[in-house]
Amino acid sequence: MSQLVEHRSRKAARVLESTRELVLDHGIRKLTVAEIAKAAGVGKGTVYLYWPSKEDLIVGLFAREALTLLEALVARLDADPASVLPSRLAPLLVSTGRRITLANRLTAGDFDLLRQLVRQSGARELFADVMPAALCEAVMPVLHRHGLLRNDRPLADQAFAMHAMLTGFGDAVLEPDAAPRPAGEPEAILADAVARLLEPATAPDDAALAAAATEVAAAVNRTRDAVLDLIGRTQVPGA
Amino acid sequence: MSQLVEHRSRKAARVLESTRELVLDHGIRKLTVAEIAKAAGVGKGTVYLYWPSKEDLIVGLFAREALTLLEALVARLDADPASVLPSRLAPLLVSTGRRITLANRLTAGDFDLLRQLVRQSGARELFADVMPAALCEAVMPVLHRHGLLRNDRPLADQAFAMHAMLTGFGDAVLEPDAAPRPAGEPEAILADAVARLLEPATAPDDAALAAAATEVAAAVNRTRDAVLDLIGRTQVPGA
DNA sequence: AACTGACCAATAGGAACGTTTTGGTCAGTT
DNA sequence: AACTGACCAAAACGTTCCTATTGGTCAGTT
Numbered sequence: 084m085s086q087l088v089e090h091r092s093r094k095a096a097r098v099l100e101s102t103r104e105l106v107l108d109h110g111i112r113k114l115t116v117a118e119i120a121k122a123a124g125v126g127k128g129t130v131y132l133y134w135p136s137k138e139d140l141i142v143g144l145f146a147r148e149a150l151t152l153l154e155a156l157v158a159r160l161d162a163d164p165a166s167v168l169p170s171r172l173a174p175l176l177v178s179t180g181r182r183i184t185l186a187n188r189l190t191a192g193d194f195d196l197l198r199q200l201v202r203q204s205g206a207r208e209l210f211a212d213v214m215p216a217a218l219c220e221a222v223m224p225v226l227h228r229h230g231l232l233r234n235d236r237p238l239a240d241q242a243f244a245m246h247a248m249l250t251g252f253g254d255a256v257l258e259p260d261a262a263p264r265p266a267g268e269p270e271a272i273l274a275d276a277v278a279r280l281l282e283p284a285t286a287p288d289d290a291a292l293a294a295a296a297t298e299v300a301a302a303v304n305r306t307r308d309a310v311l312d313l314i315g316r317t318q319v320p321g322a
Numbered sequence: 323m324s325q326l327v328e329h330r331s332r333k334a335a336r337v338l339e340s341t342r343e344l345v346l347d348h349g350i351r352k353l354t355v356a357e358i359a360k361a362a363g364v365g366k367g368t369v370y371l372y373w374p375s376k377e378d379l380i381v382g383l384f385a386r387e388a389l390t391l392l393e394a395l396v397a398r399l400d401a402d403p404a405s406v407l408p409s410r411l412a413p414l415l416v417s418t419g420r421r422i423t424l425a426n427r428l429t430a431g432d433f434d435l436l437r438q439l440v441r442q443s444g445a446r447e448l449f450a451d452v453m454p455a456a457l458c459e460a461v462m463p464v465l466h467r468h469g470l471l472r473n474d475r476p477l478a479d480q481a482f483a484m485h486a487m488l489t490g491f492g493d494a495v496l497e498p499d500a501a502p503r504p505a506g507e508p509e510a511i512l513a514d515a516v517a518r519l520l521e522p523a524t525a526p527d528d529a530a531l532a533a534a535a536t537e538v539a540a541a542v543n544r545t546r547d548a549v550l551d552l553i554g555r556t557q558v559p560g561a
Numbered sequence: 562a563a564c565t566g567a568c569c570a571a572t573a574g575g576a577a578c579g580t581t582t583t584g585g586t587c588a589g590t591t
Numbered sequence: 592a593a594c595t596g597a598c599c600a601a602a603a604c605g606t607t608c609c610t611a612t613t614g615g616t617c618a619g620t621t
Binding site for chain 2: 191216220236237239240242243244246247248249250251252254255262263264265266267269272273275276279280
Binding site for chain 1: 593594595596
């Protein structure tokens with residue numbers, strides 16, 4: 084049974100969509116349950132049929148955004164196992180990270196509040212694990228084992244370099260005004276950089292790609308399952 | 323004549339040193355002129371002999387930190403022109419950036435206040451120019467012109483990649499807990515990455531290195547002069 | 562000339578109070 | 592069973608007032 088209450092209840096779906104729009108418009112700190120209910124066209128009590136508290140609703144909303152990112156990654160890996168190549172995976176992570184619009188648009192104050200809400204719901208580590216750099220760090224050993232990384236450098240150094248590149252390119256993509264304007268696409272520049280730095284001279288064969296993609300997708304799916312569990316815990320049981 | 327009032331007055335030097343220690347201990351928002359004067363062993367009026375206001379004193383303090391960084395860069399380039407090689411310059415910028423202890427240790431609230439003080443003294447752009455990534459971006463054309471960058475990629479893309487790498491590696495160095503633990507030194511990993519990505523296969527000759535180092539040092543010196551001018555403007559004229 | 566610290570206007574901070582708003586509940590309705 | 596919105600305790604917010612603190616000045620001192 085799906086943990087996503089909105090798959091069972093149209094009103095719950097409206098509540099989530101209204102919450103999302105209000106967060107995008109006004110941030111978290113000015114959000115009220117009365118406004119959410121009004122925008123969703125339901126009574127306030129209806130909101131509490133599905134979420135035990137306003138805080139749970141907010142955490143659940145952001146968790147769904149993380150879920151979307153993870154599912155997009157898995158879908159891409161399933162559709163095209165070559166996406167597991169570091170020079171494909173890095174830009175994939177940056178571009179899916181770029182689409183976390185809710186989290187990306189928060190002001191500093193709202194971000195602080197969200198962090199507190201997440202911490203209080205015991206999900207700080209899980210949200211950290213969903214970050215592009217953390218996801219990549221988690222799967223570097225898999226890439227190494229399948230020969231997708233050159234083996235003339237310590238894996239720890241390669242992981243460090245990959246983390247720094249994802250962070251640096253990710254920031255540059257999210258704040259283009261702070262970075263020089265490239266001639267090409269940022270993701271293409273990142274792909275080129277990762278290929279040069281981390282990939283072996285000899286391309287791995289399709290079997291290695293497929294095996295690596297399967298393992299990486301499995302790891303991402305485990306994180307996805309944990310996010311689904313969190314979402315389940317933010318909802319009223321039995322709703 | 324030196325713009326640095328502390329070169330002419332021992333009491334001014336003590337005021338600066340005391341201010342620095344108090345900022346490191348308590349941040350900016352809790353800083354008082356009475357405390358600074360007491361720690362420096364002077365009267366409050368003495369502080370106002372050298373700086374027109376508390377705000378000027380603070381901006382002057384941070385400007386001196388920027389000055390230290392710029393002078394360290396120029397000294398390095400003068401001592402060893404090979405430092406101008408991208409694979410040498412990038413880690414040099416990261417390691418000198420790491421030593422901006424005053425700025426690096428500010429809490430978010432103090433950082434916001436500093437930004438306001440800097441903006442009010444009309445020095446926002448200058449402080450931005452001192453950032454490692456901005457310094458490097460400014461000199462990329464010089465490196466390109468002297469053949470220190472491979473020429474099979476657009477310079478704009480190389481500048482973008484360099485910016486992202488300095489940002490990513492810089493962040494990883496400043497917040498090691500958020501990054502995977504490398505086997506080697508972060509600066510060495512960055513050097514290796516930059517060499518592979520940006521440097522030509524054929525090493526440039528010493529003449530090119532020397533010429534490039536001279537131009538880069540000149541550019542850094544121009545920024546240094548601007549910082550000295552700012553410092554002069556934060557002090558009481560004739561003090 | 563260099564320096565000091567008492568002085569003071571301005572600002573910051575905190576307490577108290579009253580008003581408004583909000584999260585969450587639940588009796589009543591459909 | 593699903594839903595609503597009046598209700599209420601709690602919290603948030605704004606205002607007023609008072610006290611304490613601070614930035615900056617300058618008459619007096621060395």
